[in-house]
Amino acid sequence: MRISKSLKIPASLCIRCRGTKMLCGLSYCPITVKNLVEPKLKQIKGNELTGSSPPSVFVGRFGYPKVRLYPSSPPVIGDTSDYEDPGRWINIAMDEFLSKRLSLLRGGMIAEVHGASDPTRTLQDVQLMSMSREPTTVNMQFSKSLSSDRSVLDDHVTPMGPWSPLKKLEIEPGKHELVVEKVWGDADFKAQNAMFELYKSGIKEYRISKILSVGAIGVSKKRKMVPTRWSITATDKSLSDQVVADIKGYSTVDEHLVYVRKTSGNLFMAILSPRSWMFEWGESWFPGSTWNQWGSAAQVEIDHEGYYGRKDYPGIGGCYYASRLAVAEALATMKRQATATLWREIYPGFNLPVGVWFVRENMRAMFATKPYRFSTFQDAVDFLSKYTKVPVKYWLAKSGNYPFLRTGGLDDYL
């Protein structure tokens, strides 16, 4: 694998560690992952693969608007749905997660994104497969053998396995919910509305972003494919925009609610304060974590929006909207609005880009726990200071919510 090649971990460490102590400082063991993936690759006979696609598809972004479309499947027949369901990944080991994702083998074909407005038979097959509610059988014939160097590791996109150009593709169409067929078949339904319609009907956001990426929704003449990386954030943004609009009609939470979640290499925190909707997402990358490999101190970055939202794209990117969806959902469940302050510390050793699902799902799991309650923001922050490794004053110095929350507020005088 490319990851293990480039890292050059001294063999002496591996011999002492044997995948158990993480002496190399990584949050997963490259050797274990390799040992889990290679047997699956060996099951492929010749240049042909038959498997149950979870379903899974990847749309590249290079060469846009002429991109590569990759239907994909592990070389496994059976219930492969957990290869594609982020809700289940936070409870399994990183090695197992990676071995699953890296054995999703992809058959690549060139496609023009606007082709979705008048899809070819092949594209239509891929669309139907991508929309399926359960795994569907795929047969792919490749023109070259698969090379494990061509895997996807990216901070936005969930990791995926190697690819090879497709020579022939056969797909079973899969099974679809009525609402999925409805938005696919409706030629006048705007993509944004279609996404929310799916969401309201209980279709998970990872499926919605997949349906968006293969260009299966929207006003038919304007339908286009959307690179996976963009479709994930577009889905988080679009869905959270609508949930946020809904929660603005509710009254505020009654106290400062504090949530904490410690997970491998990460600390997630949130304070929901009794004020109108405002939101901030802050990340602090420690030296030696994915995006602070060479720094000497933890860096705090915060992006913020006021009640009316923001007009520019947040510098932090995809995680901003993934966490915004998680907190908006939590507030919608409570039927409350709040000023939401969300922070994440990323420690040394967490140095593998896994995709924004990691933030979304950890935040969801955190908001499912019972909050600690405080009557003032200061008390809430003092409590969090017991957990943070970055002194809270550095967090507060960059916080967009804090200047508002530290002011008494007119509500104190009602």
Place this chain on the structure above:
Amino acid sequence: MMRISISVKNLKEVADLLNTVVTEAKFKLDKTGISVKAVDPAHVAMISIDLPKDIFNEFQVDEEEEISLDVERLKAVIKLASSSDLVTISKEKEKLKFEIGNIVKSISLLDNNSVTTPRIPQISSEYFVVLGKSDLEKGLRAAEDVSDAIRLTLTDSDFKARSMSDSEESEMVLPKDMLKEIFCKGPVKSSYPLEYLLKLVKSLASADEMKMSFKDDYPLTIEFTLNQGKGNAEKHISGVFLLAPRMEQ
């Protein structure tokens, strides 16, 4: 039936004032005039403005009603006119029609339920100072690059506005003879977020003076009237601005 006519200068000032706290506002119309109250989403500042019937060149309101508007859209329409123009506004179904000279433009109204009606805090302080707007503005501008908060102090003989950071400091002192009126027993002081005060003062184009009331660590009340120019000397557009204190740590 609703049809009113007002000077562009007045309407622009009202829109700018509202815009210091909100981007959407709900106006209440009845036979005596128009009033509007708005609180910023962070619940730090509130503004309330009264436009009595007499300040309008034409005022026809048959029944009490509420009209909710996007303030930015309103400002965009006003930009089409020069400040000496008159604008005639009438309601047609779910739209508000603006006639400015040869231009007719309609903007759609917002759903009244989607714009919050602020709850009015009970705030009163017997201590106050009446001072020139330009004097206050100088003190605020001096503080602008020092800190994001300003501390106001009132004694029986002067008014002070002071800002401090680790490295810099700015202070304005206005003695009694530079103030229009002052009433205070013993010193009172309270800090406020500077940004809101600056926005308010910048939007108050035609007010000459303002009355500021506060006490220790307590909301600030600023009362002002807008200058109508000649005629209409009896009635004014008046407003009240409330600002929550910044608690010092």
